[in-house]
Amino acid sequence: xxxxxxxxxxxxxxxxxxxxxxxxxxxxxxxxxxxxxxxxxxxxxxxxxxxxxxxxxxxxxxxxxxxxxxxxxxxxxxxxxxxxxxxxxxxxxxxxxxxxxxxxxxxxxxxxxxxxxxxxxxxxxxxxxxxxxxxxxxxxxxxxxxxxxxxxxxxxxxxxxxxxxxxxxxxxxxxxxxxxxxxxxxxxxxxxxxxxxxxxxxxxxxxxxxxxxxxxxxxxxxxxxxxxxxxxxxxxxxxxxxxxxxxxxxxxxxxxxxxxxxxxxxxxxxxxxxxxxxxxxxxxxxxxxxxxxxxxxxxxxxxxxxxxxxxxxxxxxxxxxxxxxxxxxxxxxxxxxxxxxxxxxxxxxxxxxxxxxxxxxxxxxxxxxxxx
Numbered sequence: 186x187x188x189x190x191x192x193x194x195x196x197x198x199x200x201x202x203x204x205x206x207x208x209x210x211x212x213x214x215x216x217x218x219x220x221x222x223x224x225x226x227x228x229x230x231x232x233x234x235x236x237x238x239x240x241x242x243x244x245x246x247x248x249x250x251x252x253x254x255x256x257x258x259x260x261x262x263x264x265x266x267x268x269x270x271x272x273x274x275x276x277x278x279x280x281x282x283x284x285x286x287x288x289x290x291x292x293x294x295x296x297x298x299x300x301x302x303x304x305x306x307x308x309x310x311x312x313x314x315x316x317x318x319x320x321x322x323x324x325x326x327x328x329x330x331x332x333x334x335x336x337x338x339x340x341x342x343x344x345x346x347x348x349x350x351x352x353x354x355x356x357x358x359x360x361x362x363x364x365x366x367x368x369x370x371x372x373x374x375x376x377x378x379x380x381x382x383x384x385x386x387x388x389x390x391x392x393x394x395x396x397x398x399x400x401x402x403x404x405x406x407x408x409x410x411x412x413x414x415x416x417x418x419x420x421x422x423x424x425x426x427x428x429x430x431x432x433x434x435x436x437x438x439x440x441x442x443x444x445x446x447x448x449x450x451x452x453x454x455x456x457x458x459x460x461x462x463x464x465x466x467x468x469x470x471x472x473x474x475x476x477x478x479x480x481x482x483x484x485x486x487x488x489x490x491x492x493x494x495x496x497x498x499x500x501x502x503x504x505x506x507x508x509x510x511x512x513x514x515x516x517x518x519x520x521x522x523x524x525x526x527x528x529x530x531x532x533x534x535x536x537x538x539x540x541x542x543x544x545x546x547x548x549x550x551x552x553x554x555x556x557x
Contacts, residue, residue, distance in 0.1 A: 477549060
Protein backbone atom coordinates (compact mmCIF):
# COMPACT_ATOMS: atom_id res chain seq x y z
CA UNK A 186 0.00 0.00 0.00
CA UNK A 187 1.29 3.44 -0.95
CA UNK A 188 1.69 5.86 1.94
CA UNK A 189 1.52 9.63 1.68
CA UNK A 190 4.56 11.54 2.67
CA UNK A 191 3.74 14.31 5.08
CA UNK A 192 4.76 17.79 4.03
CA UNK A 193 7.60 19.13 6.04
CA UNK A 194 7.19 22.75 7.00
CA UNK A 195 10.29 24.87 6.76
CA UNK A 196 10.74 28.64 7.07
CA UNK A 197 10.98 28.85 3.27
CA UNK A 198 7.77 26.87 2.80
CA UNK A 199 5.90 29.03 5.30
CA UNK A 200 7.21 32.23 3.68
CA UNK A 201 5.99 31.12 0.24
CA UNK A 202 2.43 30.68 1.53
CA UNK A 203 1.94 34.48 1.46
CA UNK A 204 5.20 36.33 0.73
CA UNK A 205 3.69 39.80 0.29
CA UNK A 206 1.95 39.66 3.66
CA UNK A 207 5.07 38.31 5.33
CA UNK A 208 7.10 41.16 3.85
CA UNK A 209 4.67 43.82 5.06
CA UNK A 210 4.48 42.19 8.47
CA UNK A 211 8.27 42.08 8.76
CA UNK A 212 8.64 45.74 7.77
CA UNK A 213 5.95 46.79 10.23
CA UNK A 214 7.54 44.83 13.06
CA UNK A 215 10.98 46.24 12.28
CA UNK A 216 9.65 49.81 12.29
CA UNK A 217 7.70 49.32 15.53
CA UNK A 218 10.73 47.79 17.26
CA UNK A 219 12.82 50.75 16.08
CA UNK A 220 10.15 53.26 17.14
CA UNK A 221 9.67 51.92 20.66
CA UNK A 222 13.42 51.47 21.15
CA UNK A 223 14.43 54.96 20.01
CA UNK A 224 11.38 57.21 20.46
CA UNK A 225 12.93 58.79 23.55
CA UNK A 226 15.72 60.25 21.37
CA UNK A 227 14.22 63.60 20.54
CA UNK A 228 16.79 64.60 17.93
CA UNK A 229 16.07 61.41 15.98
CA UNK A 230 12.31 61.93 16.22
CA UNK A 231 12.75 65.54 15.07
CA UNK A 232 14.60 64.30 11.99
CA UNK A 233 11.94 61.69 11.18
CA UNK A 234 9.27 64.33 11.70
CA UNK A 235 10.99 66.79 9.37
CA UNK A 236 12.01 64.27 6.67
CA UNK A 237 9.02 61.90 6.62
CA UNK A 238 6.04 62.92 8.71
CA UNK A 239 5.46 66.57 7.80
CA UNK A 240 6.04 65.95 4.07
CA UNK A 241 3.50 63.12 4.22
CA UNK A 242 0.92 65.33 5.92
CA UNK A 243 1.47 68.06 3.33
CA UNK A 244 1.21 65.58 0.44
CA UNK A 245 -1.80 63.65 1.75
CA UNK A 246 -3.54 66.84 2.88
CA UNK A 247 -3.27 68.35 -0.59
CA UNK A 248 -4.21 65.04 -2.22
CA UNK A 249 -7.54 64.89 -0.37
CA UNK A 250 -8.16 68.64 -0.06
CA UNK A 251 -10.20 68.75 -3.26
CA UNK A 252 -12.84 66.46 -1.74
CA UNK A 253 -15.73 68.27 -0.07
CA UNK A 254 -16.35 65.24 2.12
CA UNK A 255 -14.15 63.39 4.59
CA UNK A 256 -12.17 60.59 2.93
CA UNK A 257 -11.34 59.41 6.45
CA UNK A 258 -14.94 58.29 6.96
CA UNK A 259 -14.76 56.10 3.86
CA UNK A 260 -11.43 54.64 4.91
CA UNK A 261 -12.76 53.82 8.38
CA UNK A 262 -15.88 52.33 6.77
CA UNK A 263 -13.66 50.17 4.54
CA UNK A 264 -11.75 48.95 7.59
CA UNK A 265 -15.02 47.97 9.26
CA UNK A 266 -16.13 46.06 6.15
CA UNK A 267 -12.76 44.30 5.92
CA UNK A 268 -12.98 43.42 9.59
CA UNK A 269 -16.41 41.90 9.01
CA UNK A 270 -15.07 39.92 6.05
CA UNK A 271 -12.24 38.54 8.16
CA UNK A 272 -14.68 37.42 10.85
CA UNK A 273 -16.95 35.81 8.25
CA UNK A 274 -13.96 34.08 6.68
CA UNK A 275 -12.89 32.72 10.05
CA UNK A 276 -16.37 31.29 10.65
CA UNK A 277 -16.28 29.60 7.23
CA UNK A 278 -12.86 28.11 8.01
CA UNK A 279 -14.13 26.51 11.19
CA UNK A 280 -17.46 25.33 9.76
CA UNK A 281 -15.86 23.70 6.72
CA UNK A 282 -12.92 22.44 8.75
CA UNK A 283 -10.41 23.69 6.26
CA UNK A 284 -6.73 22.87 6.64
CA UNK A 285 -4.15 24.73 8.63
CA UNK A 286 -2.75 26.59 5.63
CA UNK A 287 -6.01 28.47 5.02
CA UNK A 288 -6.29 29.35 8.69
CA UNK A 289 -2.67 30.47 8.74
CA UNK A 290 -3.22 32.77 5.76
CA UNK A 291 -6.25 34.26 7.51
CA UNK A 292 -4.30 34.87 10.73
CA UNK A 293 -1.33 36.39 8.92
CA UNK A 294 -3.64 38.65 6.89
CA UNK A 295 -5.29 39.96 10.03
CA UNK A 296 -2.00 40.41 11.88
CA UNK A 297 -0.39 42.12 8.90
CA UNK A 298 -3.25 44.58 8.47
CA UNK A 299 -3.33 45.41 12.20
CA UNK A 300 0.42 45.91 12.59
CA UNK A 301 0.75 47.84 9.32
CA UNK A 302 -1.95 50.29 10.36
CA UNK A 303 -0.49 50.61 13.85
CA UNK A 304 2.99 51.08 12.41
CA UNK A 305 1.82 53.82 10.03
CA UNK A 306 -0.08 55.52 12.86
CA UNK A 307 3.02 55.48 15.05
CA UNK A 308 5.00 56.97 12.17
CA UNK A 309 2.53 59.59 10.94
CA UNK A 310 1.28 60.65 14.38
CA UNK A 311 3.10 58.99 17.29
CA UNK A 312 6.43 60.55 16.31
CA UNK A 313 4.98 64.01 17.08
CA UNK A 314 4.65 63.15 20.76
CA UNK A 315 8.39 62.57 21.04
CA UNK A 316 9.67 65.39 18.85
CA UNK A 317 9.80 69.08 19.81
CA UNK A 318 6.41 70.16 21.07
CA UNK A 319 4.60 73.29 19.93
CA UNK A 320 5.47 74.96 23.24
CA UNK A 321 9.17 74.27 22.65
CA UNK A 322 9.07 75.41 19.02
CA UNK A 323 7.13 78.56 19.90
CA UNK A 324 9.46 79.23 22.86
CA UNK A 325 6.55 79.60 25.27
CA UNK A 326 7.09 79.33 29.01
CA UNK A 327 5.01 77.35 31.49
CA UNK A 328 4.80 77.84 35.22
CA UNK A 329 2.19 77.54 37.96
CA UNK A 330 -0.32 80.40 37.89
CA UNK A 331 -1.98 82.14 40.78
CA UNK A 332 -5.72 82.40 41.35
CA UNK A 333 -5.49 86.14 40.82
CA UNK A 334 -3.83 85.64 37.42
CA UNK A 335 -6.43 83.04 36.46
CA UNK A 336 -9.26 85.34 37.51
CA UNK A 337 -7.83 88.27 35.54
CA UNK A 338 -7.52 86.34 32.27
CA UNK A 339 -10.88 84.59 32.70
CA UNK A 340 -12.49 88.02 33.06
CA UNK A 341 -10.63 89.22 29.95
CA UNK A 342 -11.96 86.38 27.80
CA UNK A 343 -15.45 86.76 29.25
CA UNK A 344 -15.32 90.40 28.13
CA UNK A 345 -14.15 89.32 24.66
CA UNK A 346 -16.99 86.83 24.43
CA UNK A 347 -19.44 89.60 25.36
CA UNK A 348 -17.91 91.91 22.76
CA UNK A 349 -18.02 89.46 19.86
CA UNK A 350 -21.40 87.99 20.78
CA UNK A 351 -23.15 90.98 19.19
CA UNK A 352 -21.22 90.60 15.92
CA UNK A 353 -22.36 87.06 15.03
CA UNK A 354 -25.52 85.65 13.54
CA UNK A 355 -28.27 84.36 15.83
CA UNK A 356 -31.43 82.40 15.16
CA UNK A 357 -34.94 83.28 16.28
CA UNK A 358 -34.20 81.86 19.74
CA UNK A 359 -31.14 84.09 20.09
CA UNK A 360 -28.67 81.19 19.80
CA UNK A 361 -25.47 81.51 17.79
CA UNK A 362 -25.72 80.23 14.22
CA UNK A 363 -23.64 80.42 11.05
CA UNK A 364 -23.55 79.03 7.55
CA UNK A 365 -21.82 75.71 8.08
CA UNK A 366 -20.23 75.35 4.66
CA UNK A 367 -18.98 78.93 4.72
CA UNK A 368 -17.20 78.20 8.01
CA UNK A 369 -15.40 75.26 6.41
CA UNK A 370 -14.69 77.22 3.23
CA UNK A 371 -12.96 79.94 5.28
CA UNK A 372 -10.90 77.44 7.25
CA UNK A 373 -7.90 77.08 4.84
CA UNK A 374 -6.70 80.64 5.54
CA UNK A 375 -7.66 80.75 9.22
CA UNK A 376 -4.08 80.32 10.45
CA UNK A 377 -2.44 82.96 8.26
CA UNK A 378 -2.33 85.67 10.98
CA UNK A 379 -1.33 83.14 13.66
CA UNK A 380 1.60 82.03 11.49
CA UNK A 381 3.03 85.55 11.81
CA UNK A 382 3.06 85.16 15.60
CA UNK A 383 4.14 81.52 15.68
CA UNK A 384 5.99 80.54 12.47
CA UNK A 385 5.98 76.89 13.58
CA UNK A 386 2.25 76.83 12.78
CA UNK A 387 2.95 77.37 9.09
CA UNK A 388 1.38 74.84 6.76
CA UNK A 389 -0.49 74.41 3.49
CA UNK A 390 -3.98 75.89 3.08
CA UNK A 391 -6.17 72.87 3.77
CA UNK A 392 -9.89 72.80 4.37
CA UNK A 393 -11.32 71.10 7.45
CA UNK A 394 -13.92 68.41 6.70
CA UNK A 395 -17.44 67.94 8.12
CA UNK A 396 -18.23 64.38 9.20
CA UNK A 397 -21.43 62.75 7.91
CA UNK A 398 -21.75 60.41 10.90
CA UNK A 399 -21.39 63.26 13.38
CA UNK A 400 -24.20 62.04 15.64
CA UNK A 401 -22.25 58.84 16.18
CA UNK A 402 -19.26 60.95 17.18
CA UNK A 403 -21.41 62.74 19.73
CA UNK A 404 -22.47 59.38 21.17
CA UNK A 405 -18.83 58.66 21.98
CA UNK A 406 -18.16 62.20 23.23
CA UNK A 407 -16.02 63.24 20.27
CA UNK A 408 -16.04 66.68 18.66
CA UNK A 409 -13.42 66.01 15.99
CA UNK A 410 -10.31 64.07 15.05
CA UNK A 411 -7.22 64.37 12.91
CA UNK A 412 -6.74 61.35 10.63
CA UNK A 413 -3.02 60.96 9.91
CA UNK A 414 -3.52 58.46 7.07
CA UNK A 415 -5.24 61.11 4.92
CA UNK A 416 -4.01 64.15 6.91
CA UNK A 417 -7.59 65.46 7.21
CA UNK A 418 -9.01 67.58 10.02
CA UNK A 419 -12.45 66.08 10.67
CA UNK A 420 -15.14 67.89 12.66
CA UNK A 421 -18.40 66.82 14.30
CA UNK A 422 -21.10 69.09 12.84
CA UNK A 423 -24.04 67.67 14.79
CA UNK A 424 -23.16 69.47 18.01
CA UNK A 425 -24.08 73.05 18.85
CA UNK A 426 -22.60 75.81 16.72
CA UNK A 427 -21.06 78.09 19.34
CA UNK A 428 -17.82 76.12 19.78
CA UNK A 429 -17.76 74.57 16.31
CA UNK A 430 -15.49 77.22 14.68
CA UNK A 431 -13.00 76.84 17.53
CA UNK A 432 -13.18 73.05 17.10
CA UNK A 433 -12.33 73.50 13.42
CA UNK A 434 -9.31 75.56 14.49
CA UNK A 435 -8.33 72.87 17.02
CA UNK A 436 -8.31 70.09 14.40
CA UNK A 437 -6.44 72.31 11.95
CA UNK A 438 -3.79 72.80 14.64
CA UNK A 439 -3.27 69.03 14.65
CA UNK A 440 -3.00 69.18 10.87
CA UNK A 441 -0.19 71.71 11.30
CA UNK A 442 1.80 69.43 13.58
CA UNK A 443 0.48 70.37 17.04
CA UNK A 444 -0.02 66.96 18.63
CA UNK A 445 -0.83 67.58 22.29
CA UNK A 446 -4.41 68.49 23.06
CA UNK A 447 -3.69 71.41 25.39
CA UNK A 448 -1.34 72.98 22.85
CA UNK A 449 -3.90 72.46 20.06
CA UNK A 450 -6.52 74.22 22.20
CA UNK A 451 -4.16 77.12 22.81
CA UNK A 452 -3.25 77.38 19.11
CA UNK A 453 -6.94 77.24 18.20
CA UNK A 454 -7.86 80.09 20.54
CA UNK A 455 -5.01 82.31 19.33
CA UNK A 456 -5.76 81.54 15.66
CA UNK A 457 -9.43 82.41 16.17
CA UNK A 458 -8.73 85.62 18.10
CA UNK A 459 -6.26 87.05 15.55
CA UNK A 460 -8.07 85.76 12.45
CA UNK A 461 -10.01 88.98 11.81
CA UNK A 462 -13.14 86.81 11.49
CA UNK A 463 -15.79 87.74 14.08
CA UNK A 464 -17.44 84.32 13.97
CA UNK A 465 -14.20 82.48 14.68
CA UNK A 466 -13.16 85.12 17.24
CA UNK A 467 -16.39 84.69 19.21
CA UNK A 468 -16.05 80.92 19.23
CA UNK A 469 -12.38 81.15 20.25
CA UNK A 470 -13.18 83.53 23.11
CA UNK A 471 -15.98 81.24 24.25
CA UNK A 472 -13.73 78.17 24.17
CA UNK A 473 -11.07 80.02 26.18
CA UNK A 474 -13.69 81.15 28.70
CA UNK A 475 -14.98 77.58 29.11
CA UNK A 476 -11.54 76.17 29.96
CA UNK A 477 -10.49 79.13 32.08
CA UNK A 478 -13.88 79.31 33.79
CA UNK A 479 -13.86 75.62 34.66
CA UNK A 480 -10.43 76.00 36.25
CA UNK A 481 -11.49 79.13 38.16
CA UNK A 482 -14.72 77.44 39.30
CA UNK A 483 -12.61 74.81 41.08
CA UNK A 484 -10.02 77.28 42.39
CA UNK A 485 -12.23 80.18 43.54
CA UNK A 486 -15.98 79.73 43.19
CA UNK A 487 -16.86 83.27 44.28
CA UNK A 488 -14.54 84.79 41.69
CA UNK A 489 -15.96 82.51 39.02
CA UNK A 490 -19.53 83.46 39.97
CA UNK A 491 -18.75 87.15 39.67
CA UNK A 492 -17.32 86.69 36.17
CA UNK A 493 -20.17 84.42 35.09
CA UNK A 494 -22.63 87.11 36.18
CA UNK A 495 -20.80 89.55 33.90
CA UNK A 496 -21.63 87.48 30.80
CA UNK A 497 -24.45 88.88 28.70
CA UNK A 498 -27.55 86.84 27.99
CA UNK A 499 -26.46 85.87 24.48
CA UNK A 500 -23.28 84.23 25.77
CA UNK A 501 -25.10 82.49 28.61
CA UNK A 502 -27.72 81.21 26.19
CA UNK A 503 -25.02 79.70 23.99
CA UNK A 504 -23.39 78.07 26.99
CA UNK A 505 -26.72 76.60 28.16
CA UNK A 506 -27.40 75.32 24.66
CA UNK A 507 -23.95 73.72 24.54
CA UNK A 508 -24.34 72.05 27.94
CA UNK A 509 -27.86 70.82 27.18
CA UNK A 510 -26.68 69.15 23.97
CA UNK A 511 -23.84 67.24 25.61
CA UNK A 512 -25.94 66.26 28.64
CA UNK A 513 -27.94 64.05 26.25
CA UNK A 514 -24.83 62.01 25.53
CA UNK A 515 -23.72 61.44 29.10
CA UNK A 516 -23.91 57.68 28.57
CA UNK A 517 -21.90 54.54 29.23
CA UNK A 518 -20.65 54.58 25.63
CA UNK A 519 -19.27 58.09 26.10
CA UNK A 520 -17.62 57.04 29.37
CA UNK A 521 -15.96 54.03 27.73
CA UNK A 522 -14.82 56.21 24.82
CA UNK A 523 -13.24 58.70 27.24
CA UNK A 524 -11.38 55.90 29.02
CA UNK A 525 -10.10 54.47 25.75
CA UNK A 526 -8.89 57.87 24.56
CA UNK A 527 -7.31 58.60 27.93
CA UNK A 528 -5.43 55.32 27.61
CA UNK A 529 -4.30 56.36 24.14
CA UNK A 530 -2.99 59.71 25.40
CA UNK A 531 -1.08 58.01 28.21
CA UNK A 532 0.37 55.46 25.77
CA UNK A 533 1.88 58.33 23.82
CA UNK A 534 3.50 59.91 26.84
CA UNK A 535 0.83 62.32 28.06
CA UNK A 536 0.40 61.36 31.72
CA UNK A 537 -2.40 63.89 32.16
CA UNK A 538 -4.74 61.88 29.95
CA UNK A 539 -8.04 63.64 29.26
CA UNK A 540 -7.02 66.44 31.64
CA UNK A 541 -4.54 67.52 28.97
CA UNK A 542 -7.37 69.42 27.24
CA UNK A 543 -7.75 71.60 30.36
CA UNK A 544 -4.01 72.09 30.67
CA UNK A 545 -4.16 74.86 28.07
CA UNK A 546 -5.20 77.14 30.94
CA UNK A 547 -1.65 78.03 31.99
CA UNK A 548 -0.68 78.73 28.37
CA UNK A 549 -3.64 81.05 27.87
CA UNK A 550 -3.04 82.88 31.14
CA UNK A 551 0.69 83.40 30.65
CA UNK A 552 0.34 84.38 27.01
CA UNK A 553 -2.41 86.89 27.81
CA UNK A 554 -0.41 88.41 30.66
CA UNK A 555 2.80 88.62 28.62
CA UNK A 556 1.16 90.23 25.58
CA UNK A 557 -0.84 92.89 27.42
